[in-house]
Amino acid sequence: MTTSHSQPRPENPLIVQGDHTVLVEVDSPRYEAARDSLARFAELIKSPEHVHTYRITPLSIWNACAAGVTTAEIIQTLQEFSKYEVPHHVATGIQDYASRYGRLRLGRDGEGLVLSAADPPLAEEISRNKHVAPLLAARLSPTDFRVEPMARGRIKQALVKIGFPAEDLAGYREGEPLRIGLRARTVSGLPFSLRHYQEDAARIFHAGGSERGGSGVIVLPCGAGKTVVGMACMAAVESSTLVLTTSVTATRQWVAELLDKTTLQADQVGEYNGSTKDVRPVTVATYNIMTWRSREDAEFPHLKLFDERNWGLIIYDEVHLLPAPVFQVTAGLQARRRLGLTATLVREDNREDDVFALIGPKKVDVPWKVLEGEGWIATATCTEIRLPMPTDLRMPYAVADARQKFRIASENPDKLAVVREILKRHPGEPTLIIGMYVEQIKQMADELGVPVLTGLTAQRKRDALYEEFKSGRVGVLAVSKIANFAVDLPDAAVAIQVSGTFGSRQEEAQRLGRILRPKPGANQAHFYTIVSRDTVEQDFALKRQLFLCEQGYSYEIRDVGNGSEQA
Amino acid sequence: MNHFEIDWLDFLQRLPLWERLSLEARRAFAELETNQETPTARFHGQESILLEAGLIRCSQGRKRVSLERAGHRLARGIHAMLRRDIPADPSGDDLEGYLHDHFRHDELLALLSHDAFPSRAETARAVASIGWVQRFLARKAESPRPRFSQSHLPSWLSTATLPRESAEPSVALPAAQAIVRELMALPGPLPLAKLCERLPEVTLSVLADGLLLGIRDAVLFPTMRPADMVPLIGLWPAITRWLHRPKARPPQPVEARDNFHGPFLMEDMTTLLVAAAAAPLRLRVNDGGLYAKSLREMADSLMPLPDWFHQFAERSPEYRLEDASRWLQALALARRKRSYREHPRLEATPRGQRWLAQSPKDRLKFLLDYLRDGPDALRRLGEHDARDLHRFTHDATGLIEFLPVRIPTFGKSPGGGPDLRPAVTAAYAGLPEGEFAPLGDFLRWHVEQNNPLIGTDGGETRPRVHLDWSHRMTNQEDLEEFWQQCLASFLLHRLIPLGGVEFGIAGNENRWCIALTGPGRYLLGLAGDFDYGHDPAGQKLVVVQPNFDVVFLGPSPLAEAAIGRFAERRSRGHGALFAITKKSILAAAGSGLTAEQALETLRSASDKPIPANVEREITGWFDQCRRITIRTATLITCPDAETAARVVAAGGNQAVALTDTVVELADAQAKTALSRKLREVGVFLDEPAPGGRPPRTVGRRRTRR
DSSP: OOOOSSOOOTTSOEEEOTTSEEEEETTSTTHHHHHHHHTTTSEEEEOOSSEEEEEOOHHHHHHHHHTTOOHHHHHHHHHHHBSSOOOHHHHHHHHHHHHHTTSEEEEEOSSSEEEEESSHHHHHHHHHOTTTGGGOOEEOSSSEEEEOGGGHHHHHHHHHHTTOOEEEOSOOOOOOBOOOOBOSBOTTSOBOOOOHHHHHHHHHHHGGGOTTSSEEEEEOOTTSOHHHHHHHHHHHHOBOEEEEESSHHHHHHHHHHHHHHBSOOGGGEEEESSSOBOOOSEEEEEHHHHTOOSSTTSOOGGGGHHHHSOOSEEEETTGGGOOHHHHHHHHTOTTSEEEEEESOSOOTTOOHHHIIIIIOOEEEEOOHHHHHHHTSSOEEEEEEEEEOOOHHHHHHHHHSOHHHHHHHHHTOTTHHHHHHHHHHHSTTSOEEEEOSOHHHHHHHHHHHTOOEEOTTSOHHHHHHHHHHHHHTSOOEEEEOGGGGSSOOOTTOOEEEESOOSTTOHHHHHHHHHTTOSOOSTTOEEEEEEEEETTSHHHHHHHHHHHHHHHHTOEEEEEEOSTTOOOO | OOGGGSOHHHHHHHHHHHHHSOHHHHHHHHTOOTTOEEEGGGGTTTHHHHHHTTSEEEETTTTEEEEOHHHHHHHHHHHHHHSSOOOSSOOHHHHHHHHHHHOOHHHHHHHTTTOSSOOHHHHHHHHTSHHHHHHHHHOOTTSOOOOOOOTTSOHHHHOOSSOSSOSOHHHHHHHHHHHHHHHHTSSSOEEHHHHHHHOTTSOHHHHHHHHHHHHHTTSOEEEEETTTTEEEEESOHHHHHHHTSOOOOOOOOBOEEEEEOOOHHHHHHHHHHHHHHHSOEEBOTTTOOBOHHHHHHHHTTSOOOOTTHHHHSOOOHHHHHHHHHHHHHHTTSEEEEOOTTSOOEEEEOHHHHHHHTSOHHHHHHHHHHHHHHGGGGGGGGTOSOOHHHHHHHHHTTOOOOSSSOOOOBTTSOTTOSSOHHHHHHHHHHTSOTTSBEEHHHHHHHHHHHOOTTEEEETTEEEESSOBTTSSSOOOHHHHHHHHHHHHHHHIIIIITTTTOEEEEEETTTTEEEEEEOHHHHHHTTSOSOOOOSOOTTOOOOEEEOTTSEEEESSOOHHHHHHHTTTSEEEEOSTTOEEEOOHHHHHHHHHTTOOHHHHHHHHHHHBSSOOOHHHHHHHHHHHHHOOOOOOOOOEEEEOSSHHHHHHHHHHHGGGEEESSSSEEEESOGGGHHHHHHHHHHTTOOOOOOOTTSOOOOOSOOOOOOO
């Protein structure tokens, strides 16, 4: 019932709020232009159907500055697309953040690394900071300091934390040369080429080999082909490469992809994990093995892998999951090119600033809606199916403790009938049945007559099952939570989640990611979640529902049983 | 030195000489004191004029000058006029200071002859009114005002150097009245020298007598203009300003460039009552106010007011919630409850619960009806007996009435005098339909042209009521001020908080403006019903997202308040964000809201369909709600089923077997009778152990080692 002092422009899509949050109206005719501009300097927080939320942070501004976006462009974008006047203090804050980037530069002279400040007062300030001062070796002039090569990462970390990020122009150590090319036709015989956004991402990362490129993070949605981007970057750098992944399965997937799509030969690619310690010009390792140690107070013995070869490039897959010890080592590897791959920059431990300082600024961020619109990832619909608890389980459920309640509700035996119904609706479509409880999954697989894959399944059998599933010989596969991370099942079109881990958003994202790779035909994927109605499972499912809706997926709730409709 | 000690005839006669003097010479003369000398040079060669007139004499070979005896009188007059500058816009304090400087106590007493002991402030207020001048002009020579009564003063104190009484009143009064009339026609004070020119028919001596009379009656105020040392005579500046104020004109429609309306009082009451219904709110023991923590928690749920509104009337969340609390209690929608040794608490009454369950329009209508019809409006809430409301309102917080102010009448119960309600109604009903009117013009017009407190009698204005603000006489300015207060209070405390007007800003000079709305017309009795929540622009600015966020793409306080009942506010301002959560829905359900009402609120605010999952979850959460009652019962624990059966048999329909061995006695008062019956059949009662557990019959006492 009010109108604003300044004339609002309703056709514009942005609302810039005082807390540096930016709301973007998707239905606005200027949405796409605004989104493309905004993505350069703001982080997407959530993207439900109608209004998306971005946040402008010091890191997002510094990322933009690193990509060459100017303050004037940022403020101009906000003013051009905003419905209402941009709060003055937001514009001032952006100017302030941006003015800090580039005032410190890390360069190199004939004798080593030099940290240069834009003016003596700033040099004085950092020289007196208790976190920065110990990392400065000597003062060369009123504005220049000598920095030891080993302190390169730590000083960048410390400078980010005090709000003065250093622009690292000290260049990279050239690793062992390695000829890597991308095949035009894969070993398996399929035509292969980079998609335009993958090519752009690799080009922006490499930056022609200059010191302005070579380190940074590429943000692509699940199913967009981050592995391929990694391979393209390797081909651009043409040097020995260490790839760090989240699991053994993911390691093997990387190896398989490298051998399938690049000119690398099997003897050039090695695995480094719990069972195999094979260091080759391209080595794929897990975060787990890198952070393994025999005792809590012992050293991390496998971190030496970072120094075993003269790596020219280190790739951090799923960089938002990078563990703390790897951060510490990465601080000492600033002379090597570093590539982070992720679907989101948001870390649960809020260490986004460490990713910025140690891996590098965001280089590319392609919204998933763009890729979905271009058909590079599948359109997914999410459906939650609620069914009642069987009468005989109601009393055990009522008297159980909280954890038991969740399990009883998750293992509701009536879910089997719903799964059958769903399978009937999607004949011939590769389907995953995913559950948290192994016994439930096994029992369901037995009843349905489908193979099951759990943590106890031998790796060889796992790989065989994956292969059969990929080839279509197996249409439905029941998997436990081992399928959560980096298992590439390219032809899965339907996922049926019969139990989840207490509403874990991370898990939900990964499970959904299994079905997002493009499909022939309608390019449509289906993600079903079956929950017991009026139980704690429904409460946890609500958290997952919120997450999926915030990612922009359509979400439908259906009831079965008690006279309600059928799934 | 005061004005009564001036020989005004001498002063007037010396004025031509005074006008011949340069400014420096005037200042030099004004600084001359009796028996003091000053350098001749200060007169800049004009000392000869004063020497010729015999007002000063020279000494030390014309190097220094001092006052002659004849100059003493002029000097005293100059000093008296210089004693206190009367600024162009004087305050009450200035006038009090003037009266203090120039009037003795007995003279002040005589000014307000009807009043035994007027204070200087009251005298000043009376003197500064137009009525004072009008009464002076109406005075007849044959009925002079009472003489100063000096009988109670010692003779040495009441004796002055010059006679303080004027000469013959029959001569002086017409002259004084002529001077006053002359000055009333002027926008400011007049140089004394010009007065003689403007009244050529009056002789100088009569003019002097008239001046003294007017000064003595505090209608004329002589002063010296410091800039050029010119003696002036004038009415009190506030009276001159009142006489020459621009004539009020009927308010003309204006274009509001920013406006606001919404029944925020009703929404604040709802917010507070929702909180009180969920769990009674603790109140401060000393003043019954809400604790700061409660205020903070609810502040976020209040309907936002535009920032510029606070320039008109500051409305902090604390103020709004305290006001809402007062209304809730006055209307018995909530009550203070206090048990022995417990904090007082504000809890929703059953009537309040029913009010909460109504639609926003009905909730507002109830408040409007209450103001229109008084407690009879309760019948619409299903209340057939309003007696408890009367008791409650009188006991707790006082009655809330149509008008927020009453006429403070002297010697009568408050509220006497003419009924202001029709006049207030008529004033606001005259606002142009559907257009904004400047508030200042509106008030000025009605204050000057339609004041029900001022009547006319033979062409003269007469107060129709005597205000009990003091013992002094009520004057026209008082009644104008009070009438303006009535209109403004009705606007501020009734029309704006209840959404009865749209309130806005017009023009570049930020003029406040108002336009009557449907609820306003209903309150004034101009319409039988009203539309609620009609957005003038027809815009629906709310987006309900599948992730349960409710985003406001534009300001819509009404919708924000309505949605705030069942959603948690996450941000405010442009892009205000609410989140619908299970907790917020359950809280809303507890306060009587239904799923359909919540969904209807969302549908009416949003032009996009409500996402199916959101609708489904909201409905499901509401469906989960159940109402239960708690009652106190007595449990009888029996050693075996056979005993329990005997107890049930003895208890009749009061005793119900809950299990084989536990019997519930519904009426605790029947316990005595039951135990007597049981004793008769050989069943004896043991006293329960502390904590209500059955007495421990077996076990060892634990000893501390």
